[in-house]
Amino acid sequence: MQTHLIVLGRLASQISTVIQGKDKPTYAPNRDDGDMCIVINAKDVCVTGRKLTDKVYYWHTGYVGHLKERSLKDQMAKDPTEVIRKAVLRMLPRNKLRDDRDRKLRIFADSEHPFGDRPLEPYMMPPRKVREMRPRVRRALIRAQKKAEEQEQGGSQRKGRKREAKTEVAA
Numbered sequence: 001m002q003t004h005l006i007v008l009g010r011l012a013s014q015i016s017t018v019i020q021g022k023d024k025p026t027y028a029p030n031r032d033d034g035d036m037c038i039v040i041n042a043k044d045v046c047v048t049g050r051k052l053t054d055k056v057y058y059w060h061t062g063y064v065g066h067l068k069e070r071s072l073k074d075q076m077a078k079d080p081t082e083v084i085r086k087a088v089l090r091m092l093p094r095n096k097l098r099d100d101r102d103r104k105l106r107i108f109a110d111s112e113h114p115f116g117d118r119p120l121e122p123y124m125m126p127p128r129k130v131r132e133m134r135p136r137v138r139r140a141l142i143r144a145q146k147k148a149e150e151q152e153q154g155g156s157q158r159k160g161r162k163r164e165a166k167t168e169v170a171a
Contacts (some may be wrong), residue, residue, distance in 0.1 A: 005046045006125065012087035014125060015039065019101045020092065032097045037123075038115055039107045042080040047072065057086070081107040 017023055021033035047055070055072040075083055084107050092098050106113070133141070 005044060008045045008047050008087055010125065011045060012084065012091055015088045015105065016091040019104050032100050034101060034104060036104045038113060038120060039084060040111050040113055042084050042107050043109045045080065045084060080109050
């Protein structure tokens with residue numbers, strides 16, 4: 001079985017769309033028509049770039065000077081469900097429906113969950129839409145690839161070609 005790592009932000013945006021009900025034709029911003037969303041294997045979520053060490057979660061205890069912080073790496077080790085919950089909640093609109101939508105989100109760190117008796121339908125992430133390269137960038141990329149291929153073939157062949165050309169001119 002191939003493990004498929006899912007990027008945190010892409011997962012959170014899809015979850016927020018399902019929870020709000022924006023994927024349904026009957027969507028209205030003043031109604032809570034979204035579906036319940038159950039996320040399993042939260043510990044397998046990954047992030048791109050250097051976010052694992054650079055992203056920091058802050059909170060204040062209420063005492064003077066008690067601003068606490070924790071990196072994403074430490075938070076994933078402590079409670080990976082909270083990472084996904086915060087990412088999703090920060091994508092939801094800040095209105096009166098937010099608490100109800102938060103209750104529809106259930107996150108579990110492992111594959112074990114108490115909803116085994118219910119028929120669950122797995123949600124497949126839509127494929128990423130990669131935008132087409134601009135023509136100038138594409139040509140530069142092709143030139144770089146050709147140059148790399150010529151270097152791999154070896155510089156000795158080039159020298160031999162030049163020598164052959166010199167001998168033909170001399171003759």
